[in-house]
Amino acid sequence: MACSTLSAPPPQPDTQRRVICVARAPDEALLAEIRSAGWEVVVAKTAAGAEAATRKSGVAAGLIDFDSFTPRDFPALKACLSQTAIGWVAITAESQSASKAVRELIRNYCFDYITLPLAPGWISHALGHARGMAALDYVDTATDTPLADGSAMVGTSxxxxxxxxxxxxxxxxxxxxxxxxxxxxxxxxxxxxxxxxxxxxxxxxxxxxxxxxxxxxxxxxxxxxxxxxxxxxxxxxxxxxxxxxxxxxxxxxxxxxxxxxxxxxxxxxxxxxxxxxxxxxxxxxxxxxxxxxxxxxxxxxxxxxxxxxxxxxxxxxxxxxPPLSARGKDIEILAHYVLQKYKTDSTHKIHGFAPSAIDAMCNYHWPGNVRELINRVRHALVMAEGRLLTAYDLDLESQTSRETTTLDRVREKAERSAIETALLRHDYRLGETATALGISRVTLYRIMKAYGMRVAGGATLDDSDAELGGEASI
Missing domain, CATH: 3.40.50.300 (P-loop containing nucleotide triphosphate hydrolases)
Structure with missing residues (x-):
């Protein structure tokens, strides 16, 4: 029996290396440098074009130049910057100064803010960091919804x-x-x-x-x-x-x-x-x-x-x-699902949950079940001042002390808490975060890998990422 020969499927684009550049007059030399570093670049010259581009799947990072955009464009730009799965980096020329409204957008929605010109390679590092940080708190709830028929039932337990x-x-x-x-x-x-x-x-x-x-x-x-x-x-x-x-x-x-x-x-x-x-x-x-x-x-x-x-x-x-208390890790999945559904309730961009919040939710008995979880997350979205929702924001601060404690657990919580605090203090600039913690960037990546921090697409950090300094990985 003759066997038919099947041609290989065409190569698929690496969507985790796709970046959207939002600028009225994009710097062609900068775009060429980004492309040479292996990024696929999508250019949007208007706020409406940026909004349409961010709705497409596969965009992992964003580069935005606020110069020449007017306050009339800011609502559309804010909608773009609010995309949780996209890490944004703001750029400006050395002689430019940002208005108060632009500074607020950068502070609340961007992972980094850089001034041009930069040394070769730095822009790719910045995009990689932004993409990875956006992925750390990303939960793909669509894959955890066996009844994907509009009934919004989420769970893998x-x-x-x-x-x-x-x-x-x-x-x-x-x-x-x-x-x-x-x-x-x-x-x-x-x-x-x-x-x-x-x-x-x-x-x-x-x-x-x-x-x-x-x-x-x-x-x-x-x-x-x-x-x-x-x-x-x-x-x-x-x-x-x-x-x-x-x-x-x-x-x-x-x-x-x-x-x-x-x-x-x-x-x-x-x-x-x-x-x-x-x-x-x-x-x-x-x-x-x-x-x-x-x-x-x-x-x-x-x-x-x-x-x-x-x-x-x-x-x-x-x-x-089943009651929510019997659903194990589904509590975290549901919390992320609620966060994504109601994220517009917040006045600034929320990137996810702090480790203290996850621990508190998993140790709480949830007498009000899913309805109570929804209410607590919505309350936290409105009241939170940081970029990560904490146990305090959820009004569950006392729950973090209920778990059985081991030395390894104490060490992990301390390290994760120190990293979280340093990231917040240094506006998610990982080089500065590593310096403040007294460790190298490679060590910072390996600690994140040890704790199973995920990158886009569900993959975890590996040693090769750390040895390369994490370029375009986190």
Whole structure:
């Protein structure tokens, strides 16, 4: 049997060596030097062009000359500088002086600020440092989202992998699903993920919180009503069940449903038909019901607050939502996900979390689960004054003392804390940071490598990077 010969695929560009140069009149000699150092250069001469260029994937570092840009351009430039995965370096000619607004942009959003002319090779060093520092706090949440269908469920821990597997299994059936989990764990996200992976995905997904609706209004919310059914019923209204026809109805906090509404829901589940309040017409409705609660329904059944027959109708398939405290390293992944989603809440560029913040989050018990994590990160984004969110910003400072301490752990925390403080003090200029710490740049890189600090694309620092002084690696 003859074997066909396949041609090799064309070489792919090294996106980790791609830099965007934002300048009205870029210095051609400088661009030539950057290209000769192995960088792929993308030039943007306008603020709008820069904004479009930064949206493209693969840009690792940025070089920006604020000269000739006006305050009218600053909002667009700020949007470019806010890209977390891009490390920015500001440049200026020796005779130029920056305005107050430009100084603020540089201070809050750029890793370095250099004055031209520079000795050969220094510009590439600066770009490499900026790119690497941007990558240190980068978490690729897209690769950690097995349910990449808009449901925003993030996690790689064993409990979350089990949850994702269960969602896939139950999605393709039409049986009722019951989700049990603590408040704030994301039960509605799970229900939405089931709906989006089911044959009903193009039909409506209707959610109702049974605990948020007064008991005397529950039946009209579920089943709707005809005009004149009661005082104030001036027109016909479609209920939640009918509005979900063909799709999925999610009943959150089902344990708070009043007894009379439970009876009506049970009848609908048995017959597949409803009657609007004040009406005589039976209306066929085809929906799938997903329900959820944080209370013990079996205890509610024993206490007479919930019908046994309704429970068995609703709980054909059970899904258990793990609490945040059981998700291990997912806490850090979720924190980065929230940071990326709400980073515009901050008045300056936040690059990630300090080691103290990561330690505190991993040692906290999270009684409010994911909802509490979101609130704490959003609070920290608004209140933080530094470029890294700390345990203090998250109001979790006391949690850092709860972990079991070993000498190696104390040494690692001390070194990481010293590096973090020095980086902040020297505006992330790594040469100055190494000098201030009394170590060589090579030693600084190797300490970062020892602690598994990641570079763009998920790779870690290796010895060859350190021996070369880390050019274009960090």
């Amino acid at each position: 064993e409990p979350m992998q089990q949850l994702f597997s269960t969602i896939r299994k139950v999605a393709n059936t039409n049986a009722s699903v019951f989700i049990f989990g603590e408040s704030g764990t994301g039960k509605e996200l799970t229900a939405l993920a089931i709906h989006k992976r089911s044959p009903r995905q193009k039909a409506p997904f209707v959610a109702i919180n049974c605990g948020a609706i007064p008991h005397h209004l529950m039946q009209s919310e579920l089943f709707g009503y005809e005009r004149g059914a009661f005082t104030g019923a001036d027109e016909r209204r479609i209920g939640r069940i009918e509005s979900a026809n063909g799709g999925t109805l999610f009943l959150d906090e089902i344990g708070d449903m009043p007894p009379e509404a439970q009876a009506g829901l049970l009848r609908f589940l048995q017959e597949g038909k409803i009657e609007r309040l004040g009406g005589n017409e039976s209306i066929s409705v085809d929906i799938r019901i997903i329900s959820a609660t944080h209370v013990d329904l079996e205890a509610a059944i024993d206490a007479g607050r919930f019908r046994t027959d309704l429970f068995h109708r609703l709980c054909v398939l059970r899904v258990d939502e």
